[in-house]
Amino acid sequence: MERGPGGEAVVGDGRNRWTMVHLDDLADAYVRVAESGLAGEIFNVTDRSRFTVLELATAAARAAGHKGEIGPLPLAEARKTMGDFADALALSQHVDSGKAVRLLGWQPRHGGFLDEVEVFYRAWKARQG
Numbered sequence: 374m375e376r377g378p379g380g381e382a383v384v385g386d387g388r389n390r391w392t393m394v395h396l397d398d399l400a401d402a403y404v405r406v407a408e409s410g411l412a413g414e415i416f417n418v419t420d421r422s423r424f425t426v427l428e429l430a431t432a433a434a435r436a437a438g439h440k441g442e443i444g445p446l447p448l449a450e451a452r453k454t455m456g457d458f459a460d461a462l463a464l465s466q467h468v469d470s471g472k473a474v475r476l477l478g479w480q481p482r483h484g485g486f487l488d489e490v491e492v493f494y495r496a497w498k499a500r501q502g
Contacts, residue, residue, distance in 0.1 A: 381430070381434055381439065381441065381442075381443050381444075382443065382444050382445060382446035383426050383427050383430045383443065383444075383445060383446065383462075384445075384446050384448060384451040384455070384459050384462040384463050385426075385445060385446070385447075385448050385451075385462070385463035386427075386445045387425055387426050387427025387430070387443075387444075387445045388425050388426075388427065388465075389425065389426050389463055389464060389465035389466075390423055390424065390425055390426065390465050390466060390467070391426055391429065391465075391466050392417075392419045392466040392467070392468040393419065393420050393422055393424075393429075393485060393486045394418050394419050394420050394481065395420060395481065395482075395483035395489075397482065397483065398418065398420065398479075398481040398482055398483055399418060401479065401482070402416065402418040402473055402477065402479050405473075405477040405478070405479050406477065409476070409477055411476060411477075414472075414476070416470070416472055416473040416476075416477065416479075417468040417469060417470050417472070417473065418468075418470045418473050418479065418481070419468045419469070419470045419481070420481045420483060420484065420485050420486075421470070421481065421485075422484070422485025422486060422487070424485060424486065424487055426462075427443065427445070428487065429486055429487070430443050431443045432486070432487050432490045433490055433493075433494065435490075436490045436491045436493070436494035437494055448460070448463050451463075
């Protein structure tokens, strides 16, 4: 999140979507690939959630105790401080893990980010010290 004119903000209009996967599910996919013998293959893995960046940022802010609004920060404004990275944050992603499901028998065990956002925040906070 970037700080916007009225508080916290997401770059762009917030309707873009980011692909997410839990670290445990990613590790499981790596092990399956390593044990598969499928050399040279490329696999995408995702928890299949399709939440918007604004939904993700709002959930994370609430888990951290933020009471204010989370709003959009126009891309042109974000570019002034973030340069080209602002464009990367405004991209919408769609990744399909069907190949990993078919060839590796991989399935995500964790739900989407919103399902566990409070746990993720507490874990992050505990690591901070």
